[in-house]
Amino acid sequence: MDVRREIQNQQAIFTIVLAAIFWFITFGLKLINFWYSMAFASTILATLGIIFGGKSFKKEEITAKNILIGVVSAFALYGIFWLGNFLAGLMFNFAPHQVGNIYEIRSESELWFITFILLFVTSPAEEIFWRGFLQRWAEQKKGKIPGWLIGAFIYGGVHVISGNFMLTMAALIAGLFWGFMYQKMETIVPLVISHALWTVLIFVVFPIM
Secondary structure: OHHHHHHHHHHHHHHHHHHHHHHHHHHHHOOOOHHHHHHHHHHHHHHHHHHHHOOOOOHHHOOHHHHHHHHHHHHHHHHHHHHHHHHHHHHOOOHHHHHHHHHHHHHHOOHHHHHHHHHHHHHHHHHHHHHHHHHHHHHHHHOHHHHHHHHHHHHHHHHHHHOOHHHHHHHHHHHHHHHHHHHHHOOOHHHHHHHHHHHHHHHHHOOOO
């Protein structure tokens, strides 16, 4: 059992380091189109999450209730971000500029392609990896609440590489939000719905700038 746990720890650490490398290439070096880079990175991480941790959800978890919770939570998180953006603009002079920098990635592809990537690639893949694999590992290792916090802070932490305070805080808040849902519901189905709908809302349909 100890050997198995050690292997699981090594697998988790490997994927965290890999995620940091991917995020550095995507947000730091910016050598590749953002949407291609994120699609590739999130798909690789999700695949490793499934290989190392097994399936993230069961078919029976796809229920009307979980889908509804996903939709409602997406709009709730959008409201949190709208309010957070408003307050940040009052408190930090740099906030509008940094938020504007985040939205510059919209210019790297057509909106229909961005919508497709957000709905069907990056959002599901990120939930499979960050909550379905990494947070689950952290919860098994440290317990539910510590595992939730560890998962959220790692998710936010890799975004430090971007050098954008607002993006890092946004990732941390989103990580805490979805991580809390996972910690309570123990299924990523509503998280995938929430993540996908929220990203489309905030990046494509109703940008907060």
